[in-house]
Amino acid sequence: MKQLEQTAKIRVKDLSLFYGDKQALFDVSLDIQEKGVTALIGPSGCGKSTFLRTLNRMNDLIDGVKINGNIVIDNEDIYKSTDVIKLRTRVGMVFQKPNLFPMSIYDNVAYGPRAQGIKNKKILNEVVEESLRGAAIWDEVKDRLKSSALGLSGGQQQRVCIARAIAMKPDVILMDEPTSALDPISTLKVEELIAQLKKDYTIVIVTHNMQQAARVSDKTAFFLNGEIIEYDVTNNVFSNPKDQRTEDYVTGRFG
Numbered sequence: 001m002k003q004l005e006q007t008a009k010i011r012v013k014d015l016s017l018f019y020g021d022k023q024a025l026f027d028v029s030l031d032i033q034e035k036g037v038t039a040l041i042g043p044s045g046c047g048k049s050t051f052l053r054t055l056n057r058m059n060d061l062i063d064g065v066k067i068n069g070n071i072v073i074d075n076e077d078i079y080k081s082t083d084v085i086k087l088r089t090r091v092g093m094v095f096q097k098p099n100l101f102p103m104s105i106y107d108n109v110a111y112g113p114r115a116q117g118i119k120n121k122k123i124l125n126e127v128v129e130e131s132l133r134g135a136a137i138w139d140e141v142k143d144r145l146k147s148s149a150l151g152l153s154g155g156q157q158q159r160v161c162i163a164r165a166i167a168m169k170p171d172v173i174l175m176d177e178p179t180s181a182l183d184p185i186s187t188l189k190v191e192e193l194i195a196q197l198k199k200d201y202t203i204v205i206v207t208h209n210m211q212q213a214a215r216v217s218d219k220t221a222f223f224l225n226g227e228i229i230e231y232d233v234t235n236n237v238f239s240n241p242k243d244q245r246t247e248d249y250v251t252g253r254f255g
């Protein structure tokens with residue numbers, strides 16, 4: 001436990017979330033390690049996406065949401081500090097479906113840095129190249145940076161979304177089922193990319209695909225009905241679960 005405490009990037013303590021009267025998360029506590037992949041698994045509706053969205057306060061955008069408990073990132077309680085824009089710069093997000101803007105590949109990746117006030121062409125060129133390289137898509141798009149991003153395949157678009165997140169120089173990247181809309185080859189590419197990115201970023205990924213959780217993550221949290229039932233090193237969760245409900249889920253008995 002000591003080592004876990006030393007390397008925790010995100011500490012969640014007694015987190016409960018309500019959508020109006022409906023409680024979706026119940027006293028969730030977990031520490032998320034720095035620079036690695038933490039997978040959130042569990043059946044539909046168990047609160048995985050809700051939990052993920054609390055980590056960069058995306059739920060603030062939904063009316064009637066009430067949150068109790070603490071989330072501390074780098075020793076800062078993110079619900080006490082008010083600079084949500086800064087938080088979302090540090091904690092980037094990639095969604096289930098690629099959500100690129102109807103503009104060029106270049107402009108999509110440069111969008112965030114420009115919004116932060118970077119106007120210098122040379123610096124923007126560098127950020128765009130670095131981010132696309134970081135997302136393992138540079139070679140595929142370097143000759144068509146000025147073409148519409150929407151002309152790329154779904155898998156390429158998702159990697160450009162990851163480049164767009166990287167361009168903001170975050171520490172944490174949240175991924176909400178990032179491959180569920182992709183074909184198997186694109187999925188593999190995104191999984192290989194996640195394996196690269198985890199050296200530099202703290203990644204939290206929601207996935208329905210248990211093989212994917214087993215392949216890409218270092219630690220796994222199993223959610224059920226808004227609670228964390230088990231949280232451990234991924235291999236233990238899949239090969240030697242402590243809770244019967246985890247075992248039933250990972251062996252496909254429900255879900």
Ligand SMILES: Nc1ncnc2c1ncn2[C@@H]1O[C@H](COP(=O)(O)OP(=O)(O)OP(=O)(O)O)[C@@H](O)[C@H]1O
Binds near residue numbers: 047
């Ligand atoms: N905007 C919302 N307003 C009201 N209830 C919501 C809202 N979003 C989610 N919920 C409810 O909160 C609970 C948790 O939903 P959530 O989407 O977090 O689960 P999930 O585990 O991510 O599910 P899935 O795997 O199907 O995406 C569900 O009962 C859901 O209906």
